[in-house]
Amino acid sequence: MLNYFLPPHIEFGDGAIQNLGEHVKAFDGKKPFLVSDAGVINAGILAKATDALEASGLSYATYSEIEPNPTDISVTQGVDVYKAETCDVVIAVGGGSVMDAAKAIRLLTTHTPPLEPYYADVGGIEQIRGDMPPLICVPTTAGTGSEVSQGSIITDTSLQTTDRWRKRAIVTPFNMSNIALLDPGITLGMPPALTAATGMDAITHGIEAYVATKYHPIAEGVALQALRMLSANIQQVYHKGEDVTARGEMLLGSCMAAFSFQKGLGAVHSLAHQLSTDAPIPHGVANAILLPPVMEFNFSHASEKYAEIARALGIDTSNMDIDEAGHAAIDKIRAYNTVLNMPTGLGEAGLDRGKIPKLGADAMLDHCHKFNPRVCREEDMVDLFEAAF
Ligand SMILES: [Fe+2]
Numbered sequence: 218m219l220n221y222f223l224p225p226h227i228e229f230g231d232g233a234i235q236n237l238g239e240h241v242k243a244f245d246g247k248k249p250f251l252v253s254d255a256g257v258i259n260a261g262i263l264a265k266a267t268d269a270l271e272a273s274g275l276s277y278a279t280y281s282e283i284e285p286n287p288t289d290i291s292v293t294q295g296v297d298v299y300k301a302e303t304c305d306v307v308i309a310v311g312g313g314s315v316m317d318a319a320k321a322i323r324l325l326t327t328h329t330p331p332l333e334p335y336y337a338d339v340g341g342i343e344q345i346r347g348d349m350p351p352l353i354c355v356p357t358t359a360g361t362g363s364e365v366s367q368g369s370i371i372t373d374t375s376l377q378t379t380d381r382w383r384k385r386a387i388v389t390p391f392n393m394s395n396i397a398l399l400d401p402g403i404t405l406g407m408p409p410a411l412t413a414a415t416g417m418d419a420i421t422h423g424i425e426a427y428v429a430t431k432y433h434p435i436a437e438g439v440a441l442q443a444l445r446m447l448s449a450n451i452q453q454v455y456h457k458g459e460d461v462t463a464r465g466e467m468l469l470g471s472c473m474a475a476f477s478f479q480k481g482l483g484a485v486h487s488l489a490h491q492l493s494t495d496a497p498i499p500h501g502v503a504n505a506i507l508l509p510p511v512m513e514f515n516f517s518h519a520s521e522k523y524a525e526i527a528r529a530l531g532i533d534t535s536n537m538d539i540d541e542a543g544h545a546a547i548d549k550i551r552a553y554n555t556v557l558n559m560p561t562g563l564g565e566a567g568l569d570r571g572k573i574p575k576l577g578a579d580a581m582l583d584h585c586h587k588f589n590p591r592v593c594r595e596e597d598m599v600d601l602f603e604a605a606f
Pocket residue numbers: 361418422486500504
């Protein structure tokens with residue numbers, strides 16, 4: 218049996234955030250709960266959201282203590298504020314960390330805490346019901362796509378499999394937002410380094426989803442179109458961040474890439490999830506560095522699909538055979554990393570090489586590699602970290 222979940226409502230356009238209050242009212246919401254972080258406040262973006270709510274005559278509560286790689290602790294604190302303020306709609310205004318935390322907060326407003334029984338690795342999908350308040354996601358970066366994905370990644374501070382905290386996933390169709398409000402105008406001020414990292418995260422989503430093992434032809438088609446849009450615009454937004462048309466293509470492309478990864482992700486994400494809490498290397502940077510060696514590792518199991526990806530990335534493959542075209546896709550990713558000034562390897566990005574054996578073991582615990590086109594063993598994970606070092 219196959220189940221495909223389409224995002225319910227995507228509103229896309231410059232100025233879309235001004236409609237926020239009307240969307241809250243459409244849910245019969247009286248007091249929305251805004252989840253955000255310091256960066257979004259400092260960029261003046263949260264003020265655009267609160268201005269829109271005030272223009273609609275709505276009062277609201279805010280919780281802006283979300284840190285990068287959000288923890289179960291900040292989720293629990295957010296739930297306490299939501300309940301104390303008697304809110305009825307959750308609005309996430311931020312990047313992936315904010316949206317993931319908002320989803321987990323929303324979950325615990327109606328489900329008994331702690332988060333432990335709801336994590337995917339302990340069968341949490343069976344424990345999660347649909348009786349949750351409406352969720353509106355307003356992404357401020359173009360990369361994570363959490364506004365349409367079924368997952369939240371939370372850093373679990375209670376579980377110490379090694380000597381540190383571990384990222385765990387909550388995955389359920391009920392985790393999808395009710396509305397994804399995509400306003401490219403609020404991403405114009407995103408600095409180039411963040412633009413590059415989040416953009417490469419989105420490209421990684423499209424590539425890993427397209428070659429993932431689940432049968433999902435809808436997602437495959439969307440992944441290729443997402444890659445066309447992302448590859449055509451990523452250098453433009455890096456160099457000319459004020460181009461609202463290119464910003465819009467990136468925002469919609471990242472949303473589409475995230476929709477496509479309900480087909481599955483792959484080894485890049487299982488490896489990258491080990492780095493952001495420990496190294497720390499931002500998720501998109503880790504993906505950008507790990508993507509070429511993982512594509513080489515997968516090549517014998519995915520060359521035809523990599524050749525298709527090469528065409529989506531804008532490469533003329535008419536005079537290439539399948540292997541040449543597939544390798545051209547990998548070369549193109551390396552070229553992006555150079556143009557976007559990514560670190561040349563995980564060592565330069567800040568990873569302590571001595572941690573690789575343990576990180577390799579932890580990567581096996583992550584669910585993403587289960588859909589990788591080539592089976593990964595622990596020694597493969599270690600070799601991939603070394604190849605990316
Ligand atoms: Fe990602």
